[in-house]
Amino acid sequence: MERTLEATHIAIGELSVRTAVNIETIRYYEREGLLPKPLRGSNGRRVYAEADVERLQFLRRCRELGFSLADVSNLMSLAANGVATCADVKCVVSKHRADVRGKLMDLQRLDRALAAMEQSCPGSQSTDCPILASLAQT
Amino acid sequence: MERTLEATHIAIGELSVRTAVNIETIRYYEREGLLPKPLRGSNGRRVYAEADVERLQFLRRCRELGFSLADVSNLMSLAANGVATCADVKCVVSKHRADVRGKLMDLQRLDRALAAMEQSCPGSQSTDCPILASLAQT
DNA sequence: CCTAAATGCTGTAGTACCTACAGGAGCAAG
């Protein structure tokens, strides 16, 4: 359990803890090409370096912001080669935000409709429910 | 093409048109047990009745309100036996609405975060993007 | 009457993003 200055032999379990990403998910990202195939120790186990921690943290933050894996892949290559302009990056973000706002409005409509239903129903022991009636309306 | 008074020989295509539900989706609902297995004509094709139109419309309306298929199944059996109380139905609706409101708040947080990112970025030809910087923050 | 288009059938696979095993190997501590 020695890890002093040269901490560049990171096992998948430690990577998982340090990034708060599930081990199975890490392997999944590798299969999907979002993380590079790591080196393997003589026992066949994956060996990571600090750079992998940073890459995976980037990935996790993107996912928390709701970006698709395709978007994340996109953003990563933009970040990687250093050729990306602000305009390129902002475009990805704006598209995603438009998507989020669309979903937001859908959910707001939904919430209003459900609120109306809730209000219409006394929640009593009656077997004649206005909610069912409105769902069954011919 | 005769369909005058006794219109109780409905083909799946007509059911699809009348309910605005995809044919493949209708067959999927049947497989999942949300629609009863219909009669079959001598040619093996599905034959529906008016009651099926109503059931499928009920189903579609529930889906439009974002209920899961499990919830819909639940609501349908509540509606079917006539033993359901308002309280039972309202409980399903309220749970779902709580779920929707949860997602709504998640999306609002997301939108705020994305808006902040968008504002931080000039969208210029600069290759030093504040969005990438914030995503890569160590 | 014949043919072409439309409709229907079953069964399988793909979508997005993981998560959860099964069944096995290797290594360290007690």
Added chain:
DNA sequence: CTTGCTCCTGTAGGTACTACAGCATTTAGG
């Protein structure tokens, strides 16, 4: 030496559809 932990591969499941492939039948037009 045994127990327990971590790790490995490969596969299946969940959600709600959608999209074929490959075939049979029905209907409309000429």
